[in-house]
Amino acid sequence: MDGSEPSDVTEPPDVEVPDALADVVDADTGEGELERTIGLVGGLAIGVGTMIGAGIFVFPGLAAENAGPAAALSFAIGAVVALLVALPASELATAMPRSGGGYFFISRGLGTAAGAVVGIGLWLGLVFASAFYLVGLGSYAGQVFLEAGIALPIDPAVPLGVAFGVGLTVLSLFGTENTAALQNAIVILLLVILTLFLSYGSLDALGVFGAESTPERFFPPGGALPVLQTAALVFTSYLGFAQVATVAGDIREPSRNLPLAMVGSVLLVGVFYVVTIFVATSAFGSGRLGEFGETAMVEVARAFIGFPGALAIVIAGLLATFSSANASILSASRAVYAVSRDGVIPGVASRLNLAYGTPHVALGLAGGPIVVLAATGQVELLAEVASFLHLVMYGLICVALIRLRREDPPWYDPSFRCPAGFAVAGVGGIASFALIAFMQLASIGVGIAVMVAAYGWYRYYATDVELKGDF
Amino acid sequence: MTETPTDDGGEQAETDGQTADGDRPESARPSVLVPLEVLEGESPPPGTPELLANARVVLLGYHVLPDQTATEQAREQFGETAMSKLDEFAASLAAAGADVETRLVFTHDGETTIDRLIYEYDCLAVLVPNSAERVESVLVALRGTVGVGRNTRLVAGLFADAGVDVTLYHALGDGETPDDGKSFLNGVRADLVERGMAPDRIETLVEDADVPIDAIAGRAESHDAVVMGETDPSVTTFVFGMPSEQVAERFLGPVLVVQRERPEE
Numbered sequence: 001m002d003g004s005e006p007s008d009v010t011e012p013p014d015v016e017v018p019d020a021l022a023d024v025v026d027a028d029t030g031e032g033e034l035e036r037t038i039g040l041v042g043g044l045a046i047g048v049g050t051m052i053g054a055g056i057f058v059f060p061g062l063a064a065e066n067a068g069p070a071a072a073l074s075f076a077i078g079a080v081v082a083l084l085v086a087l088p089a090s091e092l093a094t095a096m097p098r099s100g101g102g103y104f105f106i107s108r109g110l111g112t113a114a115g116a117v118v119g120i121g122l123w124l125g126l127v128f129a130s131a132f133y134l135v136g137l138g139s140y141a142g143q144v145f146l147e148a149g150i151a152l153p154i155d156p157a158v159p160l161g162v163a164f165g166v167g168l169t170v171l172s173l174f175g176t177e178n179t180a181a182l183q184n185a186i187v188i189l190l191l192v193i194l195t196l197f198l199s200y201g202s203l204d205a206l207g208v209f210g211a212e213s214t215p216e217r218f219f220p221p222g223g224a225l226p227v228l229q230t231a232a233l234v235f236t237s238y239l240g241f242a243q244v245a246t247v248a249g250d251i252r253e254p255s256r257n258l259p260l261a262m263v264g265s266v267l268l269v270g271v272f273y274v275v276t277i278f279v280a281t282s283a284f285g286s287g288r289l290g291e292f293g294e295t296a297m298v299e300v301a302r303a304f305i306g307f308p309g310a311l312a313i314v315i316a317g318l319l320a321t322f323s324s325a326n327a328s329i330l331s332a333s334r335a336v337y338a339v340s341r342d343g344v345i346p347g348v349a350s351r352l353n354l355a356y357g358t359p360h361v362a363l364g365l366a367g368g369p370i371v372v373l374a375a376t377g378q379v380e381l382l383a384e385v386a387s388f389l390h391l392v393m394y395g396l397i398c399v400a401l402i403r404l405r406r407e408d409p410p411w412y413d414p415s416f417r418c419p420a421g422f423a424v425a426g427v428g429g430i431a432s433f434a435l436i437a438f439m440q441l442a443s444i445g446v447g448i449a450v451m452v453a454a455y456g457w458y459r460y461y462a463t464d465v466e467l468k469g470d471f
Numbered sequence: 472m473t474e475t476p477t478d479d480g481g482e483q484a485e486t487d488g489q490t491a492d493g494d495r496p497e498s499a500r501p502s503v504l505v506p507l508e509v510l511e512g513e514s515p516p517p518g519t520p521e522l523l524a525n526a527r528v529v530l531l532g533y534h535v536l537p538d539q540t541a542t543e544q545a546r547e548q549f550g551e552t553a554m555s556k557l558d559e560f561a562a563s564l565a566a567a568g569a570d571v572e573t574r575l576v577f578t579h580d581g582e583t584t585i586d587r588l589i590y591e592y593d594c595l596a597v598l599v600p601n602s603a604e605r606v607e608s609v610l611v612a613l614r615g616t617v618g619v620g621r622n623t624r625l626v627a628g629l630f631a632d633a634g635v636d637v638t639l640y641h642a643l644g645d646g647e648t649p650d651d652g653k654s655f656l657n658g659v660r661a662d663l664v665e666r667g668m669a670p671d672r673i674e675t676l677v678e679d680a681d682v683p684i685d686a687i688a689g690r691a692e693s694h695d696a697v698v699m700g701e702t703d704p705s706v707t708t709f710v711f712g713m714p715s716e717q718v719a720e721r722f723l724g725p726v727l728v729v730q731r732e733r734p735e736e
Contacts, residue, residue, distance in 0.1 A: 031550025032575030
């Protein structure tokens with residue numbers, strides 16, 4: 001059943017052209033030049049580090065409860081949709097290797113109105129995502145108390161999540177140097193722990209170490225519908241590849257490294273997710289997994305390896321959700337910068353303070369709402385709204401690709417071209433919008449409200465900003 | 472002070488070192504990188520213009536940002552301020568006679584940036600900017616024959632016409648006799664003379680030191696500046712590798728760190 005991995009997608013070719021476009025962006029304009037400091041490994045670490053926290057350490061319990069073992073299929077569907085968007089996004093990113101990611105592509109490709117909705121949506125989408133990761137982080141931190149045998153009167157997930165949210169925001173305000181190196185180390189450590197654990201779990205599930213576990217019925221009683229609904233829910237696990245594009249301005253040799261990092265990180269986490277669900281559902285029935293909630297993987301590890309396994313997964317879960325939350329807060333502040341640079345929101349939002357070199361206003365605009373949302377503790381709603389806002393952006397990225405290829409403006413010269421561009425972008429766009437339809441009504445409502453508010457803001461404040469083709 | 476020959480007229484930051492002024496073709500000018508964190512308030516300390524009067528100075532203003540800040544964002548906000556400061560510094564260096572090129576870089580990693588520029592300009596040395604009251608005598612610490620040519624090119628290029636006294640210094644390694652050291656330094660001395668240094672301005676000093684760093688730092692006190700090599704041959708080049716940093720910290724004067732030959736790209 002592990003044939004559902006999207007392994008048929010070919011890696012993008014190794015483009016070895018000099019980055020003329022990147023050179024133009026970085027070149028000295030009389031006010032200094034820009035150094036690109038993130039390589040391929042760093043790019044992959046941003047993508048994987050942002051994504052893996054949710055898919056493996058928060059969702060398995062919830063997903064299995066909804067869709068049974070077929071939740072693996074839900075994750076695979078998410079991976080395919082993400083790949084269909086990652087390829088067009090890669091092309092756009094090599095044509096516009098600037099900070100701002102999806103917002104930048106859409107505002108330049110489709111104009112200011114769409115750009116404003118996506119830019120503000122991206123900021124809030126990341127805010128929702130961060131809040132979701134923080135609740136996950138809180139759950140794992142709470143698990144630490146549980147493992148230590150300390151009984152707490154209340155479920156500590158939400159208060160701890162809020163505390164971490166405040167802590168991370170403050171930390172990022174004071175410019176912790178070189179968080180990138182730390183992020184790389186965390187991601188590598190995580191991948192090692194997970195590879196060991198999942199290999200052992202898979203072998204065990206297949207009966208190598210004893211009795212083969214009796215497989216549950218693959219599809220849930222509701223058939224395909226719960227699988228698609230679950231795919232919409234867990235799509236939050238694939239939001240990270242777009243974060244690679246938000247730091248496109250820092251990536252060395254962007255024409256080669258951007259596509260590799262985006263597509264590579266989706267493939268990597270997709271495989272991990274599918275295997276995780278397989279292992280988890282072979283250890284417990286999906287009903288049991290659902291009862292374990294956000295920290296279901298801890299119990300799975302305990303079932304296989306006992307206390308050391310549980311401990312390893314608790315630690316890994318802490319690291320993973322921490323790095324996801326941190327990466328999302330930072331990306332959210334970058335999104336604020338991107339829209340404020342263009343004058344879509346007041347320029348004061350992107351001010352830096354010289355002492356710490358950090359955008360304190362933008363970080364505040366990210367951190368404040370994140371803490372408030374984390375306090376609600378609505379895991380599924382937070383995740384779905386985050387997915388909703390991202391999926392709108394992904395759909396429009398595909399539209400932007402089609403439009404730019406059609407119009408072919410003189411500045412549009414991507415060094416990576418998405419294979420079968422129109423088809424991939426067409427299917428990717430439709431799939432992105434279609435996935436939204438399978439969300440809960442409440443999530444759709446909140447998402448639409450955010451978009452309407454963003455559009456209202458654009459009408460009120462930014463109608464005279466012209467961004468289409470402004471490159 | 473120094474007998475700086477040419478002051479080719481101007482406040483211009485970018486003096487083009489053409490061969491028009493005769494005896495010194497441009498290629499003879501050693502390239503020296505001067506990295507300054509301009510926005511942190513660093514400026515070329517007193518004495519730097521005199522020290523580098525005969526150099527092709529690559530004046531690098533850089534600003535290190537935490538990872539959460541887009542470099543673009545900082546350039547937008549601080550670029551102009553930083554550039555005008557840098558131009559001011561460049562003018563003061565050029566006024567003393569140096570050829571100056573300015574670069575301003577916003578980066579997340581200062582080391583990467585410095586390293587890239589060393590490559591780009593094929594810099595012989597990087598200056599650890601500390602102040603000097605005057606530049607009359609320079610201590611040149613030499614480790615061995617490997618890459619010593621870069622030291623002599625730098626020293627002769629900077630000081631041959633400047634009336635500066637140079638002391639060549641070598642701390643003896645394991646199994647080296649004082650005579651070995653002596654003959655090594657004499658070779659270097661001959662090379663310097665060939666490159667135009669006056670023989671009577673060159674002294675040599677061989678010493679049996681337990682801890683060369685301590686010895687160099689100690690000797691440096693009676694000089695105005697130090698020239699020493701990069702340390703630790705590794706793939707990455709640590710510009711401010713430990714020993715030169717330690718010397719700079721204790722000596723408190725300018726240290727020119729001679730860079731290893733970079734492999735051709």
